[in-house]
Amino acid sequence: MVGSDMKFVDEFRNKELATALIRKIQTISSRPVHLMEVCGTHTVSIFRYGLRSLLPESMKLISGPGCPVCVTPNRDIDLAIALTRQKDAILVTFGDMMRVPGSTSNLQREKAEGRDIRIIYSPLDALTIAKDHPDKRIIFFAIGFETTSPTIAATILQTAEERLRNLFVLDSQKRIPPALQALLQAKRVKIDGFILPGHVSAILGTTPYQFLSREFARPAVITGFEPLDILQGIWMLVKQIEEGRADIDIQYRRVVHEEGNRIALAKIDEVFETNEAEWRGLGSIPESGYRFKKLFLTMDARNLDVEVESPKEHFECLCGEVLQGVITPTDCPLFKTVCTPENPVGPCMVSIEGTCHTYFKFL
Numbered sequence: 001m002v003g004s005d006m007k008f009v010d011e012f013r014n015k016e017l018a019t020a021l022i023r024k025i026q027t028i029s030s031r032p033v034h035l036m037e038v039c040g041t042h043t044v045s046i047f048r049y050g051l052r053s054l055l056p057e058s059m060k061l062i063s064g065p066g067c068p069v070c071v072t073p074n075r076d077i078d079l080a081i082a083l084t085r086q087k088d089a090i091l092v093t094f095g096d097m098m099r100v101p102g103s104t105s106n107l108q109r110e111k112a113e114g115r116d117i118r119i120i121y122s123p124l125d126a127l128t129i130a131k132d133h134p135d136k137r138i139i140f141f142a143i144g145f146e147t148t149s150p151t152i153a154a155t156i157l158q159t160a161e162e163r164l165r166n167l168f169v170l171d172s173q174k175r176i177p178p179a180l181q182a183l184l185q186a187k188r189v190k191i192d193g194f195i196l197p198g199h200v201s202a203i204l205g206t207t208p209y210q211f212l213s214r215e216f217a218r219p220a221v222i223t224g225f226e227p228l229d230i231l232q233g234i235w236m237l238v239k240q241i242e243e244g245r246a247d248i249d250i251q252y253r254r255v256v257h258e259e260g261n262r263i264a265l266a267k268i269d270e271v272f273e274t275n276e277a278e279w280r281g282l283g284s285i286p287e288s289g290y291r292f293k294k295l296f297l298t299m300d301a302r303n304l305d306v307e308v309e310s311p312k313e314h315f316e317c318l319c320g321e322v323l324q325g326v327i328t329p330t331d332c333p334l335f336k337t338v339c340t341p342e343n344p345v346g347p348c349m350v351s352i353e354g355t356c357h358t359y360f361k362f363l
Helices: 002-009 017-026 040-048 074-084 093-097 108-110 125-134 149-161 178-185 198-206 209-216 226-241 262-271 294-299 320-322 353-361
Strands: 031-039 059-066 087-093 118-119 136-146 169-175 191-195 220-223 248-250 272-279 282-294
Touching: 017 226, 031 040, 031 178, 031 198, 031 226, 040 118, 040 191, 040 226, 040 282, 040 353, 059 178, 059 294, 059 320, 074 108, 074 136, 087 093, 087 125, 087 282, 093 118, 108 118, 118 320, 125 136, 125 169, 125 353, 136 149, 149 262, 149 294, 169 272, 169 282, 178 198, 178 282, 191 198, 191 226, 198 209, 198 220, 198 262, 198 294, 209 220, 209 248, 220 226, 226 294, 262 272, 282 294, 320 353
Parallel strands: 031 059, 031 191, 087 118, 087 136, 136 169, 191 220, 220 248
Antiparallel strands: 272 282
16 A cells, blocks of 8 residues: 555656656746745745746746734734633644744743643544533634634534533634735735645635636636646646636646535535634735634634733734745845744744745755
């Protein structure tokens, strides 16, 4: 089985096929092109395999806001911290959130000071902890994009079915398509086409992205994460641009289908409705987050009575500008000097999907 899996992976890292794709890109790319890879995992793969150096000099790849840890605003982090300071509270969240700086603290520091904060690997782990500690108030700090939302929704549905009263969810999930719309409307960075995230799109399908072509005449390709996936996705994008087309294509067809995952989408729709949400760097974006439907409002941790400090950003951190693609991490005065993975000033240096972390690791 292992040998078979390795053969499958090697097929997407074939040097001869990669060379042929690069030649195709160089042949049809006749003018400067700016492409945004939305997903942080794409950014990591592009750097890991040295793809930038293989592309024409006229082609610029821009890293977008595709890191859920990075786009979580200080306001939500500060609220999570305040909730940990309440009596009989256990806060659970994913590991990357522990070191993300809030306004004056972070979850790792709060844990060191005695707060009960635990790392989970699945939303369902929060349910287990709630069952094991019926006398405690369990608060799940839920972050993520559409990839994570179905399992968060399923956890909430199971909590309601089992009539657990001690599990609350601090919902800080984000929806990718409205963020792309906000970037194009802002016009702060030139974007000729989008390399769209594969895993998010496995849930969404192609329909939520159609506005890119209809309203903004921008082509987009949903792309996998192996070197050949990304190169083929870039070739498909450049081909569209040269032909004057603006379609939403799928390169990652072994995973993504036009209709998306209907079961997963139904779970999300059963629990949540879309709502305005705050993004680090991008501000408040309509329809870019979720709020609980009426049936599940009792689980909303935002309804808990707690005093939260006023949010503030580090005055020199340019993480917000990086997330918009306006600058690269090397343009930030803190990069590699004050701000490092061991001492992150901003969240873009914390997560392995963060653009600053990726630049630090590979440059």
